[in-house]
Amino acid sequence: MTVLNENLAPQTPAAGQTPARRRRKPLATRAYKVFRVAALIAVVLFLIAPLIWMLLASFKTNVDIYDTGKSLLFTPTGENYANVLQRNNYFVFIFNSFWVAFVSTALSLVLGVPAAYAMSRFTMHRSALVVLMARVIPGVSLLVPWYYVFSNLKMVGGFEVLILSHMFVALPLIVYIMMSYFDSLPLELEESAQVDGLTPIGAFRRITLPLSVAGMATAGILSFIFSWNNFMFALVLSGSKTKTLPVAIFDFVSYASIDWGGLMAAATVVTIPIMIIALFTQKYIVSGMTAGATKG
Amino acid sequence: MSVLNTSRGNTSRGAARGASRGTARTSGPQRNFSAWANRHRKWLFAAPAMIFVGVLIIFPLAWTLYLSLTDSQGSVRAATEFIGLQNYATVLADVDRFWPAVGRTLTFTGLALVCEVVLGMGIALLLWRPFRGEKWVRVAILLPLVATPVAVGMMWRLIFDPNIGFANQLLGMIGIPAQPWLSGQDTALGTTIFMDIWQWTPMVVLILLAGLTSLSEEPDEAARMDGANAFQRFFFITLPLMMPTVIVAILLRGIDALKTFDILYATKGKGGGSFHEVETLNVYAYGLSFDYNQYGLSSAVLILFFMIIIGTMWLLTMRKKAVS
Numbered sequence: 001m002t003v004l005n006e007n008l009a010p011q012t013p014a015a016g017q018t019p020a021r022r023r024r025k026p027l028a029t030r031a032y033k034v035f036r037v038a039a040l041i042a043v044v045l046f047l048i049a050p051l052i053w054m055l056l057a058s059f060k061t062n063v064d065i066y067d068t069g070k071s072l073l074f075t076p077t078g079e080n081y082a083n084v085l086q087r088n089n090y091f092v093f094i095f096n097s098f099w100v101a102f103v104s105t106a107l108s109l110v111l112g113v114p115a116a117y118a119m120s121r122f123t124m125h126r127s128a129l130v131v132l133m134a135r136v137i138p139g140v141s142l143l144v145p146w147y148y149v150f151s152n153l154k155m156v157g158g159f160e161v162l163i164l165s166h167m168f169v170a171l172p173l174i175v176y177i178m179m180s181y182f183d184s185l186p187l188e189l190e191e192s193a194q195v196d197g198l199t200p201i202g203a204f205r206r207i208t209l210p211l212s213v214a215g216m217a218t219a220g221i222l223s224f225i226f227s228w229n230n231f232m233f234a235l236v237l238s239g240s241k242t243k244t245l246p247v248a249i250f251d252f253v254s255y256a257s258i259d260w261g262g263l264m265a266a267a268t269v270v271t272i273p274i275m276i277i278a279l280f281t282q283k284y285i286v287s288g289m290t291a292g293a294t295k296g
Numbered sequence: 297m298s299v300l301n302t303s304r305g306n307t308s309r310g311a312a313r314g315a316s317r318g319t320a321r322t323s324g325p326q327r328n329f330s331a332w333a334n335r336h337r338k339w340l341f342a343a344p345a346m347i348f349v350g351v352l353i354i355f356p357l358a359w360t361l362y363l364s365l366t367d368s369q370g371s372v373r374a375a376t377e378f379i380g381l382q383n384y385a386t387v388l389a390d391v392d393r394f395w396p397a398v399g400r401t402l403t404f405t406g407l408a409l410v411c412e413v414v415l416g417m418g419i420a421l422l423l424w425r426p427f428r429g430e431k432w433v434r435v436a437i438l439l440p441l442v443a444t445p446v447a448v449g450m451m452w453r454l455i456f457d458p459n460i461g462f463a464n465q466l467l468g469m470i471g472i473p474a475q476p477w478l479s480g481q482d483t484a485l486g487t488t489i490f491m492d493i494w495q496w497t498p499m500v501v502l503i504l505l506a507g508l509t510s511l512s513e514e515p516d517e518a519a520r521m522d523g524a525n526a527f528q529r530f531f532f533i534t535l536p537l538m539m540p541t542v543i544v545a546i547l548l549r550g551i552d553a554l555k556t557f558d559i560l561y562a563t564k565g566k567g568g569g570s571f572h573e574v575e576t577l578n579v580y581a582y583g584l585s586f587d588y589n590q591y592g593l594s595s596a597v598l599i600l601f602f603m604i605i606i607g608t609m610w611l612l613t614m615r616k617k618a619v620s
Contacts, residue, residue, distance in 0.1 A: 143586075
């Protein structure tokens with residue numbers, strides 16, 4: 001591991017020593033260092049540049065968007081955002097998205113956390129498989145029967161049906177993340193609490209639950225993000241009053257023409273809140289995305 | 297496994313008895329309920345979630361299976377006739393829409409997966425050892441991952457616009473003629489695969505990085521002592537040890553890639569474009585159900601699609617077991 005370990009050097013105390021006293025590095029190591037920096041810059045640019053382009057376009061007039069000479073130098077305008085937020089009443093859609101994501105996440109946590117606990121402690125792998133099946137099935141195959149039942153119950157277009165369908169996405173995710181979280185919590189803590197006189201459920205409530213706040217945050221944040229981004233269920237099951245942001249974006253696309261400025265402003269309005277949440281909760285998202293992945 | 301379960305069950309039951317003795321002051325029925333709840337907490341905890349998911353899955357799946365044997369179309373409420381396996385025969389003989397859609401689904405998933413895993417492994421190796429500015433790279437990796445797929449589709453639609461898009465401006469700078477990207481019949485699928493790679497490679501990176509970090513250093517150290525170079529150590533030590541994690545990444549990403557809908561619908565609209573150039577099985581089934589109300593036919597497509605997904609997963613899990 002010579003090559004890679006050398007890169008640790010600048011961070012170790014040895015970095016303070018004068019270059020002359022340090023061991024001369026082989027050419028290959030220096031070449032790798034240069035390559036690594038260049039590759040990392042390329043990766044960051046590749047991932048960030050499109051988002052910046054979207055942001056820039058959202059501050060352009062449609063005339064400027066069509067003028068390739070004004071790619072980077074243009075007079076920014078807030079017109080698109082005013083248009084999106086006022087004329088198209090996006091505040092309602094923002095509220096809808098937020099409400100559906102929030103309630104479906106909360107309810108899924110209530111159902112999912114105890115389930116994940118039981119499945120982890122009693123190694124109910126077959127039962128867990130039932131819940132995880134939900135991730136494998138194509139959503140369309142559920143939508144036709146749901147649509148039939150829910151439209152007969154006059155529920156299509158209401159919040160309840162959206163929340164139910166988003167819970168369906170959230171619950172397997174939460175069970176999956178919390179199972180691997182509970183697997184990592186030592187059983188001894190609960191056992192000693194039971195020796196001290198707590199009932200098993202009491203031990204779960206007073207010992208295990210408080211200890212799994214971090215895990216629940218991970219599961220909750222990820223489920224919120226997935227619900228916020230969900231498109232297909234809302235496309236079919238939401239009504240004009242319960243439309244969520246991903247569906248509302250399509251208001252800017254018509255057969256005749258696309259209002260690019262407005263569309264990019266709308267896309268930015270959808271994406272920014274979830275990105276801000278993600279930036280503040282980075283470590284939870286990373287641990288959620290990788291939950292259970294390394295156990296093999 | 298069974299030994300472990302019984303012993304665990306016994307301890308908890310013993311503890312429950314001890315605990316109910318401790319709370320003897322509470323009234324009879326309440327204590328009985330509490331004791332009952334504690335004894336049956338396994339199913340008390342697990343059942344609500346399982347019933348919720350079960351009802352929302354099992355009933356629709358059974359319904360889809362039933363619909364696939366009928367000529368249901370038009371309104372979901374209309375009376376339908378049982379026609380046996382005729383829908384399946386129709387679908388399997390359909391070389392205009394169904395088989396191309398199967399091909400596109402497999403092409404999309406296969407190409408996206410290969411690129412994402414290779415790129416993801418490369419990026420994960422770059423990030424493996426600490427370096428300055430690590431925080432910024434992590435932020436960059438997180439942003440595509442949480443961005444709303446529909447908004448991402450719209451964003452790329454502007455960038456890949458043949459006339460005003462940034463992609464063709466960039467090509468112009470280095471003297472390559474403009475490409476039709478999303479509007480070309482041959483290029484559209486490739487362009488959407490590129491979008492999928494942009495959005496989901498970060499997830500593969502995160503999973504593989506978690507795997508790399510949890511690897512033991514010893515085999516690698518030993519190989520270094522024996523004079524293996526970086527490439528040898530990667531291909532003969534790190535990669536084999538990483539195989540179970542790689543397969544988990546392929547499994548997680550593969551399931552979602554097979555079902556891709558948002559980006560395809562956002563960039564090409566209903567039917568995957570006017571020539572169905574990006575119509576995958578998911579887009580096809582969605583169109584049959586909600587644009588053409590061909591419920592019987594679409595159910596047959598969905599059952600076949602589901603079988604493809606289960607088959608792929610089964611193959612991968614077998615492979616994973618063989619590796620680990």
